[in-house]
Amino acid sequence: MKLDNIYQEEKKSNFAKVSEIIITMASRPSGFIGLSILIFHVVLAFISPYIAPYDFKAINPTLMLQAPSAEYWFGTDDLGRDVFTRTILGGRTALTITFFGSLIALLWGGLLGIFCGLVGGKTDDVVMRIVDAFLSIPWILAMLLIVSLLGTSTEVLIPALGFFYGKGIVRVARAATHDVIAKDFIVSARARGHSNFSIIWNEIIPNVRDSILVEGAMRWSWMLLGFSSLSFLGFGVSPPTPDWGLMISNARGLMSFAYWSVIAPIVGLSSLIIGINLTADAFAKALGIDRSTKAPV
Amino acid sequence: MTEIIQKVKNLSIGFKSKKGEEILILRNITTNVKKGETVGIVGESGSGKSTLALAMMGYVKHGLYTIGGECEFNSSNLLKMKNRDLEKIRGRKIAMIPQNAGQALTPNLKIGYQIDEALQLHSDLKEEEREQKISELLNKVRLPSPETIALRYPHELSGGQQQRVAVAMALAGTPDLLLLDEPTTGLDVTTQAHVLELLNFIAKDTGTSMVYVSHDLGAIAQVSDRIIVMYSGEIVLEGPSRDILKKPIHPYTYGLLKSIPKLSLAGLPQSMPGSQPQPGTMHRGCSFFDRCNFSEEKCKNNSPQLEYLEELNTSVRCFNYKSLMNDNQVNQTVNKIKTSLQDKEILNLSEVSISYARQKLLDQVLNRISDDNPTVKDININIKKGETIALVGESGSGKSTILKSIAGLLRTKGGIIKFDQDRNLSSDLKERDPNDLRIIQLIFQNPDESLNPNHTVEEIIAQPLKLYFGLKGEELKKNIIDLLQKVRLGEFYMSRYPRQLSGGEKQRVAVARAFAAKPDIILCDEVTSALDVSVQAAVLNLLQQLKEDFGTTYIFVSHDLAVVRAISDRVAVLYQGRLCEVGPSKDVYQFPSHPYTEVLLGAVLEPDPDIKPKLVAEDIVEEKPPQKGCSFQGRCSRILGDICKNEVPPWQITNSGNSIRCHIPLKELQKDQIN
Known part of the structure; x- marks a missing residue:
């Protein structure tokens, strides 16, 4: 048999697939900017403890509210702590907690959504009504309740955030599953008598994985904002741990005469959120999920 | 000589690949459409026939661009025109009838409103005149009681009626040229015949020129005066309809006509080997070289030119057309079916009825189906081992529904399905034991949907082997290679994804997957209707060969009576279940x-x-x-x-x-x- 040139696309290794996706993402300006910001923040989170010029909790009353200078790049706050040090350290907790939080959200939301989409019927009805009920609860109030009952430790925050941000993923995963479920390859697997688990694992997940991952990436940025809001309200991490939400909350009263102590954490937080958003968009486009702007060729 | 209204000159359309190569979809097309003439453009999927038709109204699909040549209408080149000028021509001078009228009509606007809109845009009639014109148009396309139809929404009409409305809308601007892109493809056989008859009537009545694009030579034969046969972006044969269908002088058309099953002939038609080359893979030589029975050494490296034969009024792109001119009849040779019928009955359906009715709450609680007028009723069929039985009927006749129930995908309301005379097959999939599931396998209509796009061919075929026989490692691989060879695919297909295969190859993989379970009965749900004609014959031949080798029983569902005639031993005609x-x-x-x-x-x-x-x-x-x-x-x-x-x-x-x-x-x- 003759081989047509166009078919000579061999099976690629996973590494090759991932690097191809990243290259496609970086080839768009928005994707490049998003990826750069995200990578910058992640790298900073890893190395900041080693490059921080000062001790983040060293209080020095004589240095209160110093304007930015060669010595203190971003100035000092109302307790005389170096704002630069606190800003570069401030993303660490938020990034870590929300990263693991979104993983949990992705896992339970995605799996439950796929399961509901597959089995349908009464189970689906009941589960979705419960999810709807949770969606109607203002998450921040519920979070405040959980945090005040169980404390603000990481072990509480990660699962709690993961739970509240997973609800939305259930719907997305279920909708994506519905698209696939009517296809004949699922019918075929059913007729052969495969178990639900096998159908989910082999037939559905490979086909809905992309849209769930993109959704998860978007949730990450929302969760980051949510987590910072908690800190801002005083229910996130506890002082003196440097955290953007906390820093903004502390310094907001001094905005009129010491703008530097509030601007730095704001720029840190919003740039990270924008970075994640742009990356998620580029990720979706690289996977071909958003076809509106792409020619079918 | 009659006036030429559309002239296509040296037209090439293509796109740029990711690597920056220019890939041609249409290669140097030159043809024309005369006034009052119906031209049929026929070709397999991917031959560029729709691209050509769209170019005739000055439209080039997103992602494609014109590389050279022109489409001249009323002595102006449509492909160079501004959108504003094109708007004046489209609808008024050139109108298009889409393939799927159901999707082309706006679902939330009444039929009358939509036709009125077309009239407002494409004619200068006043309001009172338009009212009258709407019923006139609906009358012309032979819709019953135009006044009531005009007040209906598209979803309230049947597929055939929707197609008629689309024709009426196209006629609203009294165009000089009508472009029809597979206008009857999604319709039932009976509806299709009616729509074609209507189109014939309109062509005669209004004197409109038509360009009819279809893959179906049967439909083309009914409407066209002249036929253009396209292959791989080129015109390979062009001439008067009758001559082309009776005495095709191009090997592709010749083979195509041979591979179409006919009502008058029982047995399988001859298949054409291979498939159409993908755009961009052809570099030199004749594009049909690989599949041609008449090819010579020179065909490999030299591309034949379109040659005009004065005496036949035909253009042909072939070096060896003369050898076909002598062999002037399409002598259809068919491969006779060997029946491997045995007396033993393998599947009995008795008094089977199936209902789609929504269960009431009480019935849900009691877990029963109550419906006094079920979709499918009184089905009594005894199927013998090794038999091929075909279920035929229009859409909605319940043929696929019966298949689903046999496979256990749909609960029956009543009746018994028995395997091997003594084993009762439960109507519920979950209650069937794995062996009951293994003995019945399905092959679906559309291989694009029945193969998981994220699995390689190896993974696809491995599934039943792992599930039913627990095969692993080397043995599994050996079995897969074996199965691939049985469906005439090489070992190297194992690492391919479905998107890298052609339609026929995909269907072969689906067939291999069904046979991997070593089933006794295979349910074939319109297995060839998504395939091109030349590929269809090959798949039918393959199924027949496999049946002879394995003694499998086929239950074959199809709307195509000619295909059914070719493959089946027995036929069951269904209407309304x-x-x-x-x-x-x-x-x-x-x-x-x-x-x-x-x-x-x-x-x-x-x-x-x-x-x-x-x-x-x-x-x-x-x-x-x-x-x-x-x-x-x-x-x-x-x-x-x-x-x-x-x-x-x-x-x-x-x-x-x-x-x-x-x-x-x-x-x-x-x-x-x-x-």
Whole structure:
């Protein structure tokens, strides 16, 4: 048999697939900017403890509210702590907690959504009504309740955030599953008598994985904002741990005469959120999920 | 000489690949359309026929661009025109009738409103005149009671009626040229015949030129005066319709005509090897070289030019057309079917009924289905081992529903499905044991949907092998290679993804997957209708070969009576979920037959301009089977009266063992049908 040139696309290794996706993402300006910001923040989170010029909790009353200078790049706050040090350290907790939080959200939301989409019927009805009920609860109030009952430790925050941000993923995963479920390859697997688990694992997940991952990436940025809001309200991490939400909350009263102590954490937080958003968009486009702007060729 | 209204000159359209290469979809097309003429453009999917038709109205799909040449209409090049100027031509001078009218009509606007909109845009009529024009147009496309149709929404019409509305809208601007892109492809056979007849009438009545694009030579044969055969972006043959269909002088057309199953011939048609080259893979030589039976050494490196033969008024792109000119008939040779029928019955359906009705709460609690007029009722069929039985009927006849129930995908309401005479197959998938599931395997219509796009061919075929036989490692691999060879695919296909395969190859993989379970019965749900004609014959031949090798029983569902004739031993005709006629296929295709079978047979389109379809019954669509009496009473042209409306007809058995369910005595049934 003759081989047509166009078919000579061999099976690629996973590494090759991932690097191809990243290259496609970086080839768009928005994707490049998003990826750069995200990578910058992640790298900073890893190395900041080693490059921080000062001790983040060293209080020095004589240095209160110093304007930015060669010595203190971003100035000092109302307790005389170096704002630069606190800003570069401030993303660490938020990034870590929300990263693991979104993983949990992705896992339970995605799996439950796929399961509901597959089995349908009464189970689906009941589960979705419960999810709807949770969606109607203002998450921040519920979070405040959980945090005040169980404390603000990481072990509480990660699962709690993961739970509240997973609800939305259930719907997305279920909708994506519905698209696939009517296809004949699922019918075929059913007729052969495969178990639900096998159908989910082999037939559905490979086909809905992309849209769930993109959704998860978007949730990450929302969760980051949510987590910072908690800190801002005083229910996130506890002082003196440097955290953007906390820093903004502390310094907001001094905005009129010491703008530097509030601007730095704001720029840190919003740039990270924008970075994640742009990356998620580029990720979706690289996977071909958003076809509106792409020619079918 | 008649006036030429559309001139296509040296047209090439293509796109840039990711690597920056220019890939041609249309290569140097030159042709024209004369006034009042119907031109049929025929070709397989990917031959560029739709691209050519769209270019004729100055439209190039997103992602494609014009590389050279022009499309001249009224002596102006459409491809260079500004959008504003094109708007004046589209609809008024050139109108388009889409493939799927159901999707082309706006779902939330009334039919009358949509036609009025077309009139406002494309004509200068005043309001009162427009009102009258709407009913005039609806009358012209032969829709019953235009006043009521105009007030309906698209979803309230049947597929055939929607297509008629699309025709009416296209006629609103009294265009000089009508472009039809597969206008009957999604329709039932009977509806299709009616729509084609309408198009013929309109062409004569209005004198409009038409360009009819289709993959179906049968439909093309009915409407066109001239046929253009396209292959791989080139015109390979162009000439008067009759000559092309009767005496094709290009090897591709010749092979294509041979590979179409015909009603008059039992047995499988000859298949054409290989498939059409993908765009961009052709570099030199004749594009049909690989599949050609007449090829010579020079065809490999030299591309033939389109040559005009004065005496035949035909253009042909082939070096060896002369050898085909002498062989002037399409002598259809068919591979006769060897029947491997055994006396043992393998599957019995008795009194099977299936309902789609929504269960009431009480029934849900009691876990039963109650519906006094189910979708499928009274199905009694005994299937012998090694037999190929075909279920035929229009869409909605319940043929796929029955397949689903046999596979266990749909619960039956009543009746028994028995395997091997003693094993009762539970109606619920979950209650069947794995072996019961293994013995019945399905092959689906559309291989694009039935193969998981994220699995390689190896993973796809491995699934049943792992599930039923627990194979692993080397043994698994050996079995997969074995199966691939059985469906004539090489070992190197193992690492491919479905998107890297052609339609025929995908269907072969689906066949291999079904056979991997070593089933006794294979359910084939329209397995060839998504495939190109030349590939269809190959798949049918493959299925027949595998059946002879394995002694499998096929239950074959199809709407295509010619395909059914080619492959099946026995045929069951269904209407509205009720059996009308069951019998050996050679007898079902002869008279006497059930009035519905007569309608179906009459509507079959053959690629022969001399065989016109007979339109026996109206192409109305019934939504629900009648409560009592004969299922076909609503459309039957030979209805006797109250007896048909009240009593379920009895089974009558002809001399040859054909069972017909009709009140009309056999002798009388035969009387009119013979002519």
